[in-house]
Amino acid sequence: MTTLIWFRDDLRLADHAALTAAAEDEDGVIALYVLDEESEECRPLGGAARWWLHGSLERLAAALAERGVPLVLRRGRAERVVPELVAETGAERVRWNRRYGAERHVDARIKRRLRSEGVDARSLPGGLLFEPWTIQTGTGGHYRVFSPFWRACLAAPAPPRPLTPPKAIRRAPRKPRRAPRQPASESLGDWGLRPSRPDWAAGIAARWEPGEDAARGRLDDFLDGPVGEYAHRRDIPAERSTSELSPHLRWGEISPRTVWHRSLGSGAEAGAFLSELGWREFAWHTAYHRGPLQLRGLDPRFDGFPWRPAEGPEWQAWRRGTTGYGLVDAGMRELWETGTMHNRVRMVAASFLTKNLMIDWRIGEAWFWDTLVDADAASNPFNWQWVAGCGADAAPYFRIFNPETQQRSFDPSGRYVTRWAPESAAIPPVVDLRATRLRALAAYDAVRGA
Known part of the structure; x- marks a missing residue:
């Protein structure tokens, strides 16, 4: 039987359960990536993420080509594209690694349809250390606070050791007796994932190299020092x-199981x-059990928070x-320059927007979604909610990061600020920290006491 392997946010060969299973098929493999920007459960990518995806797909395609397997690219609703490709190629089996956000509902519908048509469709674990439904409270619910969640993870059986890349992957034949197997692919360049006029991504390209090889190299460098x-x-x-x-x-491009076992x-x-x-696990645990995190705060008391409009000089x-x-x-x-920001500084910048400027956290989250190369559908809104005070484990909700104190504590030499914003000290502050802190605390107290 020929197997269709559907790649998603798992653009690697190592520790890829679905690919390992597909590689065992004697009749060959068809590798597919679908750019789904139409399904309502799939959040459209931001600009920096689209830049990264282009590079990652290039490198995945090259790695598969070394093994004689082309990567087929298709664009459109996955619920249409995947069944159509199964019919076009005559594939008898479909394999993919699971997703844990709203996209999993798309996957479930596709699986039901394929199975109803006699196709062996299965999903496998691969994106997390622990499947979200396996880490439960003593009463069988999901965790809402990180510390007990992580203790439960550490007490659970250790994540399986990562799978090695398949030694060989058979390509499905071009002209089998029954039906054409290897389908045509769309052109990656035609997708327009990377900017051209103007090319605002030069700084991102200088800072980052996408791909599985680069991921392994970064892990090696980190563990060596x-x-x-x-x-x-x-x-x-x-x-x-x-x-x-x-x-x-x-x-x-690298699995959390690989990072876990290599680190230990x-x-x-x-x-x-x-x-x-x-924390990454906890964000996905929360998204799996609570739904899309970018839409509304987990604490409903904040639904009536008096956010100020994102307009004018402060925004x-x-x-x-x-x-x-x-x-x-x-x-x-x-x-803006590199598509990333240090995590400590992310918290400070997010706190300044939501508490000193009192601009809705969802607006800041959307900006990060568009500008971060690592914009993650769970971690990005989860962390914004945590800072804003309306998310999981957001105690104390009234925490306000003072950017001046934070700079003295974590950039006392001024090297970071001098590198990226050397003239900032000469810019008049847009707001008074003390006055806006008191304003935010009063608003938070009113919401919490309502």
Whole structure:
């Protein structure tokens, strides 16, 4: 039987359960990627993410081609494209790795349809350390606070060891006796994932290299050095003290199981680093059980929060990195230039927008969604909700990051701010920190007491 392997946010060959299963098929494999921007459950990608996807698909296609298997690209609603390709190729089996957000409902409908037509369609685990339904509270519910969630994860059976890449993958024949098998592919260049006029992604291209090989290289470099000081230096934005694996994990160019087992086997004290994988797990655990996180706050009491409109000089100053607060401005400019921002600075910038400017967290989340190469459908809105105070484990909800205090604590030499926003100190602050802090606290107290 010929197997159709459907790639999604798992653009790799190693530790790919669906690909491993498909590679066992003696009649060959058809590899497919569908760019679905039409299904209502699939959130359209932002600009920086589209840039990354182009590069990642190029590298996946090259890796498959080395094994003699073309990557077929199709664009459209997956519920239409996948069954059509099955009919076009005569594939008897379909395999994919599971998704855990709203897209899983698309997958479920496709699976039901294919099975009703006699096609062996199955999904396999691959994107998380633990399947979301396997980590439960003592009463059988889902966790709402990180610490007990992560303790439960650590007490559970360890994640399986990662699978090695298939040694050989058979290509489905071009002209079998029954039906044409290898279908034509659309052109990646025709998808327009990368900007041209103007090419605003030059800084992103200088900063990042997509692909599975680059992901493995980053993990190797991290485990050879920075992991030993990670717990003490991860909050210093001027240093390269973090793994920088987040975009590779977001696109599935490396699996969390690979990161987990390689880290534990490195001999380094990796507990603090692995807990960050835990936060990623917790975000997807929450999204799986609570639904899309970018639409509304998890705490319904914040539905009536008096957010101010995202218009005028304050919003523009935040977006452009001209607030007059160095750490915020440096982070926003780093984001625009490179498609990333240090995690500590992300929290400070998000707090400034939602609490000092009192602009809706969903507006900031949408900006990050468009500008981050690692914009993740669970982690991005989860973290914005956490900072805004309306999300899971958002206690104390009234936490407000003072950008000046944060800069003194984590960029005391000024290296980070000097690099990205050297003139920020000469810019008049757009708001007074003390006055806007008191305003935010009064609004929060009114909402919480309502």
